[in-house]
Amino acid sequence: MKPWLTYIRVIVIAVLAVIIVRTLFVTSCFIPSSGMENTLYRGEGVLVGKWSYGWRVPLQSVFGYKRLLPSEVRQGDIVVFNNPMPADTSLSIDRRELYISRCIGTPGDTLMLNNQLIAEGTDVFSPDTKALYSYPADSEEVMDSVLHSLGITDNQLAGYTPEGNYIRSFSYYEHYLITQRLDRKVKLVPLYPENSRKAYPFVVPQKGIPVKIYPWNAALIGNMITLHEKRNASMKGDTVFVNGKPVKEYTFSQDYYWMVSNDPVNINDSRLFGFVPESHIIGKALRIWYPSKKGRFMKKIQ
Numbered sequence: 001m002k003p004w005l006t007y008i009r010v011i012v013i014a015v016l017a018v019i020i021v022r023t024l025f026v027t028s029c030f031i032p033s034s035g036m037e038n039t040l041y042r043g044e045g046v047l048v049g050k051w052s053y054g055w056r057v058p059l060q061s062v063f064g065y066k067r068l069l070p071s072e073v074r075q076g077d078i079v080v081f082n083n084p085m086p087a088d089t090s091l092s093i094d095r096r097e098l099y100i101s102r103c104i105g106t107p108g109d110t111l112m113l114n115n116q117l118i119a120e121g122t123d124v125f126s127p128d129t130k131a132l133y134s135y136p137a138d139s140e141e142v143m144d145s146v147l148h149s150l151g152i153t154d155n156q157l158a159g160y161t162p163e164g165n166y167i168r169s170f171s172y173y174e175h176y177l178i179t180q181r182l183d184r185k186v187k188l189v190p191l192y193p194e195n196s197r198k199a200y201p202f203v204v205p206q207k208g209i210p211v212k213i214y215p216w217n218a219a220l221i222g223n224m225i226t227l228h229e230k231r232n233a234s235m236k237g238d239t240v241f242v243n244g245k246p247v248k249e250y251t252f253s254q255d256y257y258w259m260v261s262n263d264p265v266n267i268n269d270s271r272l273f274g275f276v277p278e279s280h281i282i283g284k285a286l287r288i289w290y291p292s293k294k295g296r297f298m299k300k301i302q
Contacts, residue, residue, distance in 0.1 A: 023058065025050055027282070029080055029098045035261030036100060036155065038171050039078065039128045039301065042154075045290030046100070046301060048080045052284035061092035065254075065279040073257055077103045078285040078301050081259070085227065085273035093280055100285060101269045105258030107206035110200040117271040119260065120199040129172060130263045132158060132191035134165040137276055139186040143168075146181045150174075158265045167191060201301050205252040205275060210243065212249045213240050220274050221250060228277045229253060254278045 022028075040046065054070035057063055057130075073079060082096040104119055105111045112120045113218045135143060142168075147155060151176060159167040170178060179188060200216040205224070213221050215238035222240045225233035229252065234241045242250070256275035261268065270276065276291070285301045 021059055024055070026286075029100065030290070032098075032101065033268060035263050036078070036102075037128070037130075037262060038174070039102075040100070040285070040288070041264060041292040043290075044288055044292050044296070046080075047286045047289050048283045049286045050283045052077075052286075053281055056094070056279075056282065058094055059092075060094050060279070065093075067278075071283075073103050073237060073281065074300075075104060075106055075109075079103050079257070079259060079276075080279045080282045080285055081276055082282065083273070084176050084276050084280050089227070096280075098282070099259075099268060101258050101259035101261050104260055105202075105204040105270075105275075107204055107257070108209065108257040109204045109258075111202045111204065111209060113202045114199045118264065119258070126279055128262050130150050130169045130265075131172070131175070132167055132169050132264050133175065133188040134167050134191050135186050137164055139167050141164060142182070142186055145180055147180065152178075161191070165189075169263055171262065202258075204258055205256040206250060207255050207278075210249040210251045213247065214238075222257070224252075225250060228256075228279075257281070 011259050027050060028045055029048060031040045031042055031046065034042050051069070052071070053073055054067040057066040057068065072178045078100060079102070080098055080100050081263050082093050083099055086096045114120055137160075146154075155168060155170075157166055158169050161167060175188065178233075182188070200214070202217055202220070203211050205211050211217075211221065218238045218240050219235060222233045222235050225231050225240070225242060232243050239246050240250070241247070255278040257278070258270045259276050260270060287301060288299045291299070
């Protein structure tokens, strides 16, 4: 066999092997935003296990949604899924952009969500979960010095309080390190708007189980029925109408999940697009193959 034919054969076999692996076993995605810091950083490449929750059959527009050997998504898993609320809803689910978030609500769970759809009192805890803090504007120089000494970079101001104080988001672990360095020189105050403290129960929809509709979840349920259940739903006040008839409960055709990012400022998660349907889930984020920092190559994601 001629050498150039051998090279072509090797290249074709390699390309086919990559296609088979990416289609059947493991795929890859890059972190598009800072929403999962400090667990995952913007620009990092992660490996996604396609069999973590069962293999999702491709070409949903042709074959519909099917999953081989399905298994449960667990609370605390970092999950890769397709955008549940794209600008172009005509796109097939498996052709939509990818999002990555931590699952804190599984089918049948009841979450207490406040007016900003932030979960209150969840048992799912990560030291990388971020919260908002304020501090005096005249302490900015001290704060910058402390952040620099701790190697905390790319942490921009998130806003200002009505009193003119600065607002930043820090993980629980970062907050601990910063307060140790500040040694009471600057007081970090947790930012909890009074109008967001009242929480209401939200049931995560489970396939075949009716979900009651209340004033606080009506808009969320109505949007889900239209977007994901593909039925004609509308809202009048706090009442959901399906096919022109008012409904007090709705039985969903698939399981749903509540996904959140680590950062309260970055809302590319369920606070923006609501519950994530099972049909949109690709798999579990496993390891970092393209790190942004030393010592993170092939680090297990958890």
